[in-house]
Structure formats: C-alpha cells, structure tokens
Amino acid sequence: MDINIRDRRFDFLILLVLVDLFFIGLHVVYKFGVVSNPLYSIEIDWGYAEVFQYIKEYWIVALLIAAGVRLKAKVYFPWALLFVYLLFDDSLQVHENVGKYIATSFNIPGVFNLRSIDIGELLVGLAAGGILLLFVAYYHWKSSLIRRRSSWTLFLMLVMVAFFGVFVDLLHSAIPWFHGVFGLIEDGGEMLVFSLILWYAYSLSDQSSGIPEQEAP
Template sequence: MGIAIDKENTKFLNLLLIADLAFISVHCFYLLGIVTGPLYSIETDMGYAEIYQYIKECWIVVLLFILAIDRRRIIYLSWSLLFMYLLFDDSLQIHERLGEYLAQYFELKPMFGLRAQDFGELGVSMLFGFLLFSFIGASYLVSDNLEKQISKRLFILVVLLACFGIFVDILHTAIPWDQVFELFGLLEDGAEMIIVSFIVWFTFSLGKSQVNPSEIQGNN
C-alpha cells in the first residue's frame, strides 16, 4: 500500500499502547480500591484516561486534515470530519444529550433492559453515522486505488471502535449484575483506547508514507 511501517512508527505505537495499558492498570487498581478518586477510572467523564483519549482523537483529526491539504484529496477531509464528530461526541456528550431529547420528544419506552434514552442515543449515532459515511462514500468513489485501500483499513478500525463504543455499551447497560457490569465497562473503554491508538498510529504512518505508483497499478 506504500505505507511506511518502520522502526520509528513501531516505537510510536508501542508508546501509545504502553500508555493505554498504564491507564487500564490504574483503573483496575481503582476497582480494587488500591487507588481512590474517580478521575483514575477510565469510565469517568473528563478523567485522566478520557483526556488522554481526547488528545489522541484530536491528533487523528489534525493528521488527516493536514493530509487532505498536503495531498489535495477530499477523502482525507471526509475521514477527518468523522473523527472530529467522534471527538466532539465524546467530549460534549452529543449523542447522550440528543438521545435524551429524542426519547422525551418521541416518548420512547424502555425495552429489553434498555432505557428509553438508550434507543434515542442509538438513533442519534445512526443518523450522524449515515451522514458522515455518505460523505466518505462519495469521496471514496472519486479516490484512487491507494486511497481506497487506506479507507478500507480505516473503515475496519472504525467498525471495531463502534462495536465496543455502541454495542458493548448497550450490553453494559442491559446487564445488571455488578461484576459483569464492571467487566463490560473495562472491556468497552479499554478496547476503545487501544483501537484509537492504532488509528493514531495508522494516520501517523500515512503522513510518512512513500507512494509507489507501481503498487497502485498492481492493485487495480
């Protein structure tokens, strides 16, 4: 694909993952009562781990936006907008707030162990996902083969992120048992941190990539 995966890039990924594992370990100490204070939990809004997550998401947005300008390709801009939404959604709780409003406006009812607000949140996520991926899809159609391969990899990573951010979150809410509840919380937020680190590393690698025209032709 012409993406540079050298020792420097690998070291960068390792640093990101070490930081993720450090936050996850501190969260486990918090659950065991070894450390106190909710800011040490990876589930706490505006906690230490979540601020770190916001910084990584900001890096992704900036790196993709720079690629869009440098290479004059709209596909990178479309992906940058998607991650910008994810950053704002995480930091400003967009789908939670709009989901609560939709649940009240449409008088949604709780079902299957889920709150009415959960259905509203799912509707908001699906709406923004449809709009943003429509833009990405349109950009994909006018992209060259290399950019399509890059988009496919980003799409896989985003799908993995959605699986933990949306579907595991639903299970997290629906299952009432305390020990399983803590396990789902750790799985959801810990996996999200690791996946976002891989996306940071991937977009960073794109900026250092050396495009080989013969590779592009070979993938046609």
C-alpha cells in the same frame, strides 16, 4: 532509511498502547479501592484516560488533514470531519444529551432491558454516523485504488470502535451483571482501537508527498 521510518512508526504504536495499558491498570487499581480519586477511572468523562483519548482524537483529525494535503487525497478530509464529530461527541457527550432529549420528547419505549435513553442515544449515533459516512463514501469511490484501500482500513477501524462503543455499551446497559467487566472492555477496547487509528493516521501523514490523484471513473 525506509526500515528506520517503519521502526519509528511501530515504536509510536507501542508507546500509545503502553500508555493505554497504564491507564487501564490505574482503572483496575481504582476499582479495587487502592486509590480513591475517580479521575483514575477510564469510565469517567474528563478523567485522565478520557483526556488522553481526546488528545488522540484531536491528533487523528490533524494527521488526516495533513495526509490529505500532503498526498493530495481528498478522501481523508471527510474522514477527518467524522473524527471531529467523534471528538466533540466524546468530550461534550453529544449523543448522550441529544439522545436523552429525543427519548423524553418522543416517549420512546425501552426494549430488551435497554432504557429509552439508550435507544435515543443509539438513534443519534446511527443518524450522525450515517450522514458523515455518506460524505466519506462519495469521496471514497472517486479516489484512486490506493486511497480506497486506506479508506477501507479506516472504515474497518471505525467498525472496531463501533463494536466497543455501541455493541458492548448496549450489553453494558442491558445486562445487569458484570457491569465492571463490560465497562472495562468497552472503554479499554475503545482506547486501544483509537491508538491504532492514531498510529495509522500518523503512518499516512508520514508517507512521501503524492501527485494529485486521478479520480476514479
């Protein structure tokens, strides 16, 4: 029975990755001019791929909440809150809009080929992420060992998101060459990582119900 459950989880991951690769393929076809609809691009807000990304983020939140309730693991609730922010940030361009406002209001200078707006966006992302991770850290260290392990796994996946969404994005802005390549790596990488996170959240929520976990001393 356990093997069938694991097979089902793995099949779900394969399905997510295949859909991601399909959208990445559509993006490449669009870039080569085979199709003209910009919604095929993975770089367009509210394009087909981006909407799929929003759906994944929504279900990450829902499954983490379900895992927290089912396993009586409070650490999953601040993680769900963090992904709520990422969902709103992606769909409403929060860090872009707030970052632009901060950059223009405080006359932040650009550095290393980065625009002042890029610096503003980075500051917003660091501030929001830092505050939310404080809540995660508090419940992380009060959780049982097994819940801390899964929390560390979520953190490593978040680092992967930051690599593509922040580091590669900054390279995309700072380096005037290969914009198409950097855009593909940034958005395509984010899509694949979020599929991995959704699969992991699904795996957590699909575990057997737990007893109320003991808080760490």
